[in-house]
Amino acid sequence: MMFAITPHVRRKQRHETIAKWVFFGMAASMIVPLVLIIGYLVERAWPSLSLGFLIDVPARGMKEGGVWPALVGTIYLVVLSLAVSAPVGVLAAVYLNEYARDNWFNRIINLAVINLAGVPSIVHALFGLGAFVYAARFGYSIISASLTLAIMTLPVIIASTREALASVPRTFREACWNVGATRWQTIKAVVLPNSISGILTGIILQVSRAAGETAPIMFTGAVFFKAVQKGDFFPYRLHEQCMALSMHLYTLSTQVPGVKESVPFATAVLLLGAVILVNATAIILRGYLRARKKW
Amino acid sequence: MNTPPTSRPAEESFAVRKATRPAWDVLSERALEILIYLCGISAIVFVLGIFFFVFKEALPILGNSHFSLTQFLFSDQWYPTSELNKRYGVFAMIAGTFSVTALAMLIAVPFGLGAAIYISEFCGGRTKETLKVVIELLAAIPSVVWGFIGLTVMSRLIVNYTGAPVGVNILNGGIILALMSVPIIVSIGEDALKAVPDSYREAGLALGATRWQLVRRVLLPAAKTGLLAAVLLGVGRGVGETMAVLMATGHAVHIPHGIFDSVRTLTANIAAELGEAPANSDHYRVLFLTGVLLFALTFIVNLAADLVVRGIRRR
Numbered sequence A: 001m002m003f004a005i006t007p008h009v010r011r012k013q014r015h016e017t018i019a020k021w022v023f024f025g026m027a028a029s030m031i032v033p034l035v036l037i038i039g040y041l042v043e044r045a046w047p048s049l050s051l052g053f054l055i056d057v058p059a060r061g062m063k064e065g066g067v068w069p070a071l072v073g074t075i076y077l078v079v080l081s082l083a084v085s086a087p088v089g090v091l092a093a094v095y096l097n098e099y100a101r102d103n104w105f106n107r108i109i110n111l112a113v114i115n116l117a118g119v120p121s122i123v124h125a126l127f128g129l130g131a132f133v134y135a136a137r138f139g140y141s142i143i144s145a146s147l148t149l150a151i152m153t154l155p156v157i158i159a160s161t162r163e164a165l166a167s168v169p170r171t172f173r174e175a176c177w178n179v180g181a182t183r184w185q186t187i188k189a190v191v192l193p194n195s196i197s198g199i200l201t202g203i204i205l206q207v208s209r210a211a212g213e214t215a216p217i218m219f220t221g222a223v224f225f226k227a228v229q230k231g232d233f234f235p236y237r238l239h240e241q242c243m244a245l246s247m248h249l250y251t252l253s254t255q256v257p258g259v260k261e262s263v264p265f266a267t268a269v270l271l272l273g274a275v276i277l278v279n280a281t282a283i284i285l286r287g288y289l290r291a292r293k294k295w
Numbered sequence B: 001m002n003t004p005p006t007s008r009p010a011e012e013s014f015a016v017r018k019a020t021r022p023a024w025d026v027l028s029e030r031a032l033e034i035l036i037y038l039c040g041i042s043a044i045v046f047v048l049g050i051f052f053f054v055f056k057e058a059l060p061i062l063g064n065s066h067f068s069l070t071q072f073l074f075s076d077q078w079y080p081t082s083e084l085n086k087r088y089g090v091f092a093m094i095a096g097t098f099s100v101t102a103l104a105m106l107i108a109v110p111f112g113l114g115a116a117i118y119i120s121e122f123c124g125g126r127t128k129e130t131l132k133v134v135i136e137l138l139a140a141i142p143s144v145v146w147g148f149i150g151l152t153v154m155s156r157l158i159v160n161y162t163g164a165p166v167g168v169n170i171l172n173g174g175i176i177l178a179l180m181s182v183p184i185i186v187s188i189g190e191d192a193l194k195a196v197p198d199s200y201r202e203a204g205l206a207l208g209a210t211r212w213q214l215v216r217r218v219l220l221p222a223a224k225t226g227l228l229a230a231v232l233l234g235v236g237r238g239v240g241e242t243m244a245v246l247m248a249t250g251h252a253v254h255i256p257h258g259i260f261d262s263v264r265t266l267t268a269n270i271a272a273e274l275g276e277a278p279a280n281s282d283h284y285r286v287l288f289l290t291g292v293l294l295f296a297l298t299f300i301v302n303l304a305a306d307l308v309v310r311g312i313r314r315r
Helices: A007-048 A051-055 A068-099 A104-118 A121-135 A142-166 A170-178 A183-212 A245-254 A262-292 B010-018 B023-062 B069-074 B091-122 B125-140 B143-162 B170-194 B198-206 B211-222 B224-240 B243-248 B266-273 B282-314
Strands: none
Touching: A007 A262, A007 B091, A007 B125, A007 B143, A007 B170, A007 B211, A051 A068, A051 A262, A068 A104, A068 A142, A068 A183, A068 A245, A068 B023, A104 A142, A104 B023, A104 B224, A104 B282, A121 A142, A121 B023, A121 B224, A121 B266, A121 B282, A142 A183, A142 B023, A170 A183, A183 A245, A183 A262, A183 B023, A183 B125, A183 B143, A245 A262, A245 B143, A245 B243, A262 B125, A262 B143, B023 B282, B069 B091, B091 B125, B091 B170, B091 B211, B091 B224, B091 B266, B125 B170, B143 B170, B143 B243, B170 B224, B170 B243, B198 B211, B211 B224, B224 B266, B224 B282, B243 B266, B266 B282
């Protein structure tokens, strides 16, 4: 027999099996506990989870009631911040991917994008406080908080958009240049339409990031409590402070004594659920559009 | 077949047609390209802006005669609101940041790299896609929710199983931070393994190597710089993380002696005290100086990770 199973081979295969299960265990041990924890959070939150929790205002010094003002505040902050960071980020990515040559200046831009992504969120908060609240005189307001969030989400939007643009084959551009189109005409007619799905996915993923951040808005425009009428859809002015879900969770769990136990759990589950829902949507959309891609 | 009238040469008619784009079209395109350029350089503007504004608020303290930079960096005495004896030493917070990050990396690096190896080399098809999606969803969990988990779930587990007097301590913060950094380490690590050419794997398999032998003898040496970058980015995340460590590590400003001690990190210190420090007071400026320190720390770590990644790409 030429391929007899010698002891050496048997040992090799045993090591293979062991290694496979160890690595599987490592992957699983990062995921399984988390699923259990989320299950636990949902169980504890259950008494408070209802539609009323979403649309009620906090009651009895935030010890009971719902999260409506915080929910609306988060929507304000997310929409405003992405209204700034999405166009700037997409255009910046267009510059970096379509116009920029490989020289020292553009290498510095790349480095800046990478470092902007690595700046700790609390340093963004300090910057927002120094630049927007004091220097630009926006005060503690929704504007200051959203601009701070916008700068925080910008580098990730640039990175994801670049990736989407880079996935459009160069031959597409060359075909367009060859019929006499300028660079911008090519971008408008060929590059953007072919990468729009990737760009959108990247932006949607930042919705959840902006909704979940706490530190950058804590000192620039989010406030512990603000009285809002029940069912008021536009309770805030842009130069006022607002409540936000992430800040609300922090406040409930550390600053307010005697909160009804299920309320902070329900807030955490709501924030977690919203973020996972948005991300799952983006991931499904990406998978769908990727499957449809023809090249 | 009709031939076009040949009153003038073909080249000339081509040249005439070429110049028929309206002037406003050309101008608006030029304007748009300037806008694109401005957005392109915005990242530099913002990085410099962050440094400028944070440093500007911190600067006056450096000229203050009561303040010394060596004391700031190497003293563990932090009494910012004391009436008589104000002390601004952040060494205890540096030790806190270091110990929590180190513990987190001790957990996250082996597990993260192990998970990356499993995803990249030991499973395929549907399992692989599912695991990648789950990892991506893990990365999206907001840090305040992680902090809440540390405060409620993890602290109770720690008190029950270890008998520690308080559940919010280095161990709690380290575990939470490890769970937060794992998605980054897995995704960058997986990229690094994917970047190893398939011909390496094929050569190994052709020689009769098992997957494990392949990983140990071929892939880990070939991907080691990329895996190093993954670890560095995990460290960067650990140093910069704010809300989770603020809620999970307790609030004691002292140099820790064991993993059941409560600590405070540099980031948590700013988050906890900025609200109470009056604008333009010394306390406020010292907190901004801490921000400069954090900015510098993460800048170095990210720069190192970038250089490592660039090194791979060049090769």
